Amino acid sequence: MAVRGVTAAGPGDVDTVHAAIEAMNAFYNDETGLWGDPWWHSGVALRAIAEYMLIADSDEYATLAANTVEIQRAPLNWWPEGGGDFRADSTDDTGWWALALTSLYQVTKNSTYLDLAKEDEAYMYDYWNTTTCGGGLIWNIPSRTYHNAISNELYLELTATLHNLIPGDTFYLGQALKEWDWFNATGMINSQGLINDGLTEDSSCVNNGQSVWTYNQGVILAGLVQLSVATGESSYLDTAQSIADAVINDALLSPSGILTEYACATADDCEPNGTAFKGLFMRGLAKLDAALDNHPYKSYIQKNAQSAYDNSRNGTNFYGFAWQGPFDMGTTGRQASAVDLLLSTL
Template sequence: MPLARYTAVALCWLGMSTAITFENVEDTFDTLRAWYNSSTGLWMPSAGWWNSANCLTMLANLATIDGTVKDRTKDLWQEVFTKAPTFNAQMTKTIGAHWRRELPSKLYLTDEIEEDATKFGFFNGFYDDEGWWALAWIAVYDLTHEQRYLDEAIRVFDDMHAAYNTTPVGGIWWNKDKTYVNAITNELHFSAAAHLANRCASQDAQHFITIAQDSWNWFYGSGMINDYNNVKDGVMATDPTGINMPIVWSYNQGVILAALTELSHATSQSLYITIAHTIADAALSNLTAINNEENPNLVLHDPCEPNCGIDGAQFKGIFARNLAHLHSVAPEDRYAEFLMKNAEALWQYGRDEFNRFGEVWSGPFAEPAGASPQCSGMDLLVGALAQLGEWEGNGTYIGGKVLSQGDEGRDGQGWDTVSGEFESSSARSPPVAGMAGRSKRGFFGSW
């Protein structure tokens, strides 16, 4: 990425104030609506099938913390639930599966494969797609408490799990054509099982705990985590997709965080949180410019930027969502700072006058806009607002319980309201403003 972009972002931290509020994210919600197709219940064609599941997850999380959005989306869940499967049964999925590495900072799509994607409900030929939809319906269940959404999540998960341990190296295939054993599919299998363990009746919870533990144990020993504690894309391929195996994508660092957080609660074992912190810290070290003097601001980047396409544009928001999930249960100053810095960079530099987000959070905004980068950016804002509340760029909180410059400079929790910095000696994060308190389960719920 050009140095000019990093330099521009650095100006934000030299005294320019950026407010992040619920009104901001509501404005981006209005923009997202333009890409929603009510006839199909999806955000296609500006986003894909699996991306639509992530948009649904993000909106369920947003509705949980924002009453205005909750009221405006009250009919959405049923619409997607009934209409999306009908569209799914008619579509053919075209995917870009082959990547070749040409430059250190770019990946270029070289050819495409068409796969028959005749579906049944939210099933298809790709197990990772099924995992995204299982997690989406779990998020909707958390919001609505309607059993049918949890039942659907279990039904989709069961189709995934039927393929578990059927590959030559263990774990689950990426697709039903058995071409790749990758991280994201196995992370989603693990995460869905761990989420279900904390939401199903006690007689079923142990079933999902056992699956989640087996899935994690396999993943940990598979070689998917490299020597730097970053999660690689995959471990085995039966066709040229294998060239993608060593690449480190942000979303692979993210999904595992919520999975470990959920499993920690289900088993009452804190070791899983310790592992999650290790993976999160490695992502902050290696996918941001934390060690780069030209960009000391924790802004997250993927190796495909600025040409990530529909799929890659979704990745970073998934990381932010899952980091916020971990932070909600096991808060660390560095995670709060990451969410804050990235949200401020995106809002000030990665957005246009129509509240559309680009895929590069440090900016400048660039076309094409669409539901994928929009949902990704909103995931970041939702995660930040859920865990930090509203704030000014100078560290002053402006929502609900307000911190002001007159509060003797310190809030007693390690946050300097004058400088907008964290006390290095503090192990606490800034208080949640305008909310009842920090969530204790998953993203927003309470155990």
């Protein structure tokens, strides 16, 4: 896992992000176009390098990105219905890739990426429930079950983003507003201002009280920022701030001010998915911080990045699971999470 010729100067420096991306790309397979398993982690990694290119005004990874899209848009050999174009067997997996495509479109202005993201939005909306829970996307496509938070949060961010990218659009704005009105009324945002995993699978459709994952607190922030941009309404930012503050002030989620995936007793318990979650919260928090004039979350972001850099990084710029340290091992999820964290400091 050697990283070629990159110096990491510390959080807030573009070279530090570049070093972390180069380390992440040690997991990249040119033949599959993936950074490893699970599949959705590669969508997150692709989106992260696209956002790096936007911030750094660089096309360094454009060829790598194009390779990934070309290979991975083919029908999926593990999904019996094939799909293709990132249409997978769960709505959230499709959502991660669709958001990566919108970021790639912003970098390259290649309309193919935007068209794919629009195709993915339509696919996700095919699983908007018209019979139970008053609407909302279901998560598990084969079984047509489970209204979860993440699928609906991703759909909110995707549709609001599409609106903001397409001049004169009204359709995607309507979809974003429909999603938020439904989500906000479900009770998934609990009495502590935090978001649980989803709704019960009986006719009551109430908050199921399951784990408060960090990414569920973060993707909603990015979606609400996009919705505020789309509508000009600051009330969406107010809601986002209340969720962000609940995370930062929670002793389990932010012990000593460092974001922690407390729902996992150990890093092994978080595999294979949850190792990527914390960076997704920080990404959303950074989007919110940038939208607020007083930048109230800058110090929290910087503190977490400095802790990860000082305590959870090894000599070749791989980052471990716990940002408090010590470094445990390098995986795609851990590294993509660190890249998102470090991007949040720029």
